[in-house]
Amino acid sequence: MKRTLALVCMLVLIAPFALFAGGAQESAPVVAANPEDSKMGGVLVFGRSGDSVGLDPGRETDGESFYGSTAVFDTLVEFIPGETAVKPALAESWKVSDDGLTYTFNLRSGVKFHDGTPFNAEAVVFSFERQFVETHAYYDLGPWKYWGYMDMSNIVDSVVAVDDLTVQFNLQHVEAPFLANLAMDFASIVSPTAVAKYGEDFKNNPVGTGAFKFVSWNKDSEIVFERNADYWDGPVYLDRLILKVIPDATARWLALQKGEVDLIDFPSTEDIADMRAASDIQVIQQAGLNVGYLALNTQKAPFDNKLVRQAINYAIDKSEIIEGVYGEAGQEAKNPLPPTMWSYNDDIMAYPYDPAKAKELLAEAGLADGFDMELWAMPVARPYNPNARKIAEIMQAQLSKVGVTAEIISYEWGTYLGKTDQGEHQAAMLGWTGDNGDPDNFLWVLLSEPAAIPPAGNIAMWKNSEFTDLCRQAKEVADQDAREALYREAQEIFHEEAPWVPIAHSVVTVPAKTNVKDFVIYPTGKRVFKHVWLEK
Amino acid sequence: MLKHIFKRLLLLIPTLFGVITLVFFMIALAPGDPARVMLGERANAQQLEQLREELGLDKPLIQQYGLYLSRIVRLDLGKSITSGQQIKDEISERFPATIELAIWAMIFASTIGIIVGVTSARKRNSWIDYTAMGGSLVGVSMPVFWLGLVLIMIFSVWLDLLPTGGRMNVRYYFQPITNFYILDGIILWIREGNSQYLVSAFQHLILPTIALGTIPLAIIARTTRSSMLEVLQQDYIKTARSAGIKERRVVFRYALKNALLPVITIIGLQFGLLLSGAILTETVFSWPGIGKWIYVAIGARDYPAVQGGIIFISVFFVLINLVVDILYSVINPKIRMQ
Numbered sequence: 016m017k018r019t020l021a022l023v024c025m026l027v028l029i030a031p032f033a034l035f036a037g038g039a040q041e042s043a044p045v046v047a048a049n050p051e052d053s054k055m056g057g058v059l060v061f062g063r064s065g066d067s068v069g070l071d072p073g074r075e076t077d078g079e080s081f082y083g084s085t086a087v088f089d090t091l092v093e094f095i096p097g098e099t100a101v102k103p104a105l106a107e108s109w110k111v112s113d114d115g116l117t118y119t120f121n122l123r124s125g126v127k128f129h130d131g132t133p134f135n136a137e138a139v140v141f142s143f144e145r146q147f148v149e150t151h152a153y154y155d156l157g158p159w160k161y162w163g164y165m166d167m168s169n170i171v172d173s174v175v176a177v178d179d180l181t182v183q184f185n186l187q188h189v190e191a192p193f194l195a196n197l198a199m200d201f202a203s204i205v206s207p208t209a210v211a212k213y214g215e216d217f218k219n220n221p222v223g224t225g226a227f228k229f230v231s232w233n234k235d236s237e238i239v240f241e242r243n244a245d246y247w248d249g250p251v252y253l254d255r256l257i258l259k260v261i262p263d264a265t266a267r268w269l270a271l272q273k274g275e276v277d278l279i280d281f282p283s284t285e286d287i288a289d290m291r292a293a294s295d296i297q298v299i300q301q302a303g304l305n306v307g308y309l310a311l312n313t314q315k316a317p318f319d320n321k322l323v324r325q326a327i328n329y330a331i332d333k334s335e336i337i338e339g340v341y342g343e344a345g346q347e348a349k350n351p352l353p354p355t356m357w358s359y360n361d362d363i364m365a366y367p368y369d370p371a372k373a374k375e376l377l378a379e380a381g382l383a384d385g386f387d388m389e390l391w392a393m394p395v396a397r398p399y400n401p402n403a404r405k406i407a408e409i410m411q412a413q414l415s416k417v418g419v420t421a422e423i424i425s426y427e428w429g430t431y432l433g434k435t436d437q438g439e440h441q442a443a444m445l446g447w448t449g450d451n452g453d454p455d456n457f458l459w460v461l462l463s464e465p466a467a468i469p470p471a472g473n474i475a476m477w478k479n480s481e482f483t484d485l486c487r488q489a490k491e492v493a494d495q496d497a498r499e500a501l502y503r504e505a506q507e508i509f510h511e512e513a514p515w516v517p518i519a520h521s522v523v524t525v526p527a528k529t530n531v532k533d534f535v536i537y538p539t540g541k542r543v544f545k546h547v548w549l550e551k
Numbered sequence: 552m553l554k555h556i557f558k559r560l561l562l563l564i565p566t567l568f569g570v571i572t573l574v575f576f577m578i579a580l581a582p583g584d585p586a587r588v589m590l591g592e593r594a595n596a597q598q599l600e601q602l603r604e605e606l607g608l609d610k611p612l613i614q615q616y617g618l619y620l621s622r623i624v625r626l627d628l629g630k631s632i633t634s635g636q637q638i639k640d641e642i643s644e645r646f647p648a649t650i651e652l653a654i655w656a657m658i659f660a661s662t663i664g665i666i667v668g669v670t671s672a673r674k675r676n677s678w679i680d681y682t683a684m685g686g687s688l689v690g691v692s693m694p695v696f697w698l699g700l701v702l703i704m705i706f707s708v709w710l711d712l713l714p715t716g717g718r719m720n721v722r723y724y725f726q727p728i729t730n731f732y733i734l735d736g737i738i739l740w741i742r743e744g745n746s747q748y749l750v751s752a753f754q755h756l757i758l759p760t761i762a763l764g765t766i767p768l769a770i771i772a773r774t775t776r777s778s779m780l781e782v783l784q785q786d787y788i789k790t791a792r793s794a795g796i797k798e799r800r801v802v803f804r805y806a807l808k809n810a811l812l813p814v815i816t817i818i819g820l821q822f823g824l825l826l827s828g829a830i831l832t833e834t835v836f837s838w839p840g841i842g843k844w845i846y847v848a849i850g851a852r853d854y855p856a857v858q859g860g861i862i863f864i865s866v867f868f869v870l871i872n873l874v875v876d877i878l879y880s881v882i883n884p885k886i887r888m889q
Binding site for chain 1: 599
């Protein structure tokens with residue numbers, strides 16, 4: 016009896032392994048036999064943290080959705096890989112009228128949607144009008160949230176097909192960042208025929224002109240794409256692209272080690288050292304398009320005094336914060352713009368950590384004995400700030416060395432946002448992740464005078480007319496060099512006036528197998544695979 | 552018997568009403584403005600107002616509750632805020648994955664749990680008993696998340712025997728038929744003569760099954776042991792033994808049948824708990840089930856989805872309990888009589 020029982024136990028435990036151990040290996044990627052081009056072929060699996068909500072880029076707002084739609088769709092202009100400036104894509108060239116109100120795009124000819132229908136001016140007009148012309152047949156498939164986020168209804172007046180391959184955008188007012196908006200996912204060009212065919216279900220059956228055609232989607236599991244052999248910006252090397260959902264960061268890393276996936280998103284910081292040590296793993300990194308900061312409320316004493324704000328900047332040692340909180344995932348900030356953004360002013364010298372200088376400035380401001388302040392920290396991890404409360408504790412200790420007593424205050428996240436945008440705080444941490452890669456998307460939204468009106472994006476409530484004028488001018492000239500000069504100057508004013516303590520830019524890390532070639536991190540957060548290839 | 556079932560079904564109504572009310576107010580009274588949280592840093596006044604209106608947050612709480620109840624009565628769980636899909640569609644897309652995993656975990660836990668429990672009881676105070684009960688104590692207190700990662704580390708990465716997560720090798724480009732992958736695997740095997748889907752589905756089930764089944768296994772083993780010990784003390788067992796009936800027959804024929812009654816209750820309860828407890832397992836093993844879906848919905852403050860998901864699981868839980876009760880009365884006529 017004893018033996019029988021033991022045997023049964025053993026069998027139950029071992030049977031599954033014994034039965035299937037032989038077949039357990041994942042099959043190797045299928046290699047296309049194409050001796051002329053060794054880059055061709057292969058299946059790439061990208062392990063990411065969450066599923067797409069939908070694949071119609073006009074409707075969605077989350078990065079995971081755009082990971083999928085970016086593969087399927089193109090935009091009129093697109094970001095230069097790894098940069099924030101734009102280059103021609105579905106539009107071969109464009110002209111801006113002298114008054115800055117009319118943008119005329121010459122479209123690429125001979126491009127076809129995946130369903131075989133031609134890409135033309137009509138499709139462009141369709142893709143945009145569905146998002147803002149309320150009488151449009153497919154307007155009701157919205158809400159078109161990103162169109163709203165980017166305030167496009169107050170920028171675009173009309174989109175007109177001049178001829179089959181020419182499209183004209185008429186603007187309501189001069190708005191230079193408009194061009195960068197057209198490189199964003201919501202401005203993707205969709206197949207009108209497919210939208211008409213699928214209606215509401217287009218988000219599950221996307222049809223565009225992009226490098227990959229949509230094949231299938233198992234919710235919360237994987238989305239499969241295949242090569243678009245006729246791609247206008249080809250060749251596309253990968254046979255197939257699979258976006259696989261692996262919610263847990265450690266599990267993603269384990270899957271990468273085992274070779275089930277070829278590259279992964281959002282690794283946990285603690286694993287990065289191991290990843291570097293592994294011989295078959297490469298760690299691709301770049302500063303993200305974001306900034307985490309401490310806003311000093313310039314409408315409240317003592318931060319209405321520039322000297323006090325500068326003193327706080329001298330009193331905070333960012334290197335300790337990076338080391339203690341961000342680790343590998345952060346880079347010290349000195350400007351409100353992230354370093355990957357064009358017009359980033361690298362000539363500005365960050366405030367060094369100098370408690371003596373801080374005390375000096377405080378004395379000059381009449382606060383030689385220091386003061387008490389509230390230091391607000393958000394309760395949640397954000398992309399630009401993984402642990403605000405811990406940062407607040409480090410700051411608190413540092414500030415005490417210059418005689419400033421900081422009391423850490425936190426609210427539930429929704430309440431926190433509601434209170435800070437009303438300016439109820441004295442000093443509060445917050446941050447921003449950029450959308451369109453344009454400096455305006457940081458400087459205007461976070462620091463201009465109009466943005467200081469509640470609900471404020473400018474939670475330093477900083478009202479500096481010189482800074483605002485520079486940013487306004489930069490909105491109104493189309494010439495990129497001229498804009499760059501204006502933004503560089505604006506950053507100098509920001510530095511001198513010190514409405515924030517810029518804390519850090521989080522670093523985006525994508526660990527990959529070493530045979531994954533030509534993968535570039537896009538600062539705007541896109542994951543683009545159209546020119547990626549696998550070394551065999 | 553029918554009357555008994557009918558009575559139990561009627562009793563479901565107040566239970567469900569309670570659950571629905573509790574879920575509604577728990578979420579409605581949670582601090583913070585959901586619209587704010589959902590829009591995050593980029594909210595402007597106009598968007599906030601629009602979203603509040605969309606969510607019905609601009610109405611008084613009682614009115615919101617009334618509207619909510621009237622929708623539930625019509626079996627309308629509403630639409631998810633993040634995806635815009637009907638919540639019942641979202642649930643039905645994911646529920647098979649959860650059920651499949653829960654069933655396997657229960658089979659695993661019950662079979663081994665009962666075997667271990669019976670063995671322990673028979674070999675009371677032997678080293679087998681001590682090892683088994685010590686092991687089950689470890690099992691009960693094992694953090695599922697950690698156990699899952701350790702299993703992946705050992706069996707997937709080091710031994711390279713099993714996949715790290717998911718339900719199927721993604722390179723097979725599998726298209727589900729019923730969404731129960733083992734069943735789909737069998738169908739495809741019969742239809743196309745290709746067993747790779749069945750093999751892959753099975754391989755993907757092993758580690759999550761062990762991770763999810765460990766706690767119930769430990770509980771079942773302990774319950775079986777104590778129940779068995781109690782039964783083995785009974786006079787009729789002594790009588791059977793003294794009558795010279797073979798020990799194996801005494802244990803399996805006479806003792807086990809009675810000892811299993813409390814075990815069935817435990818199995819039923821554990822099965823219900825598995826559905827909600829699957830959140831962690833589903834997350835570690837990238838299992839596209841309902842637990843992970845609710846977890847994501849909570850993070851996104853997708854309140855209609857959270858409410859819908861919890862109500863669905865509660866209903867299921869209550870129904871499982873009903874089935875257990877009925878089973879119980881089938882096995883034990885004494886209960887039916889009462």
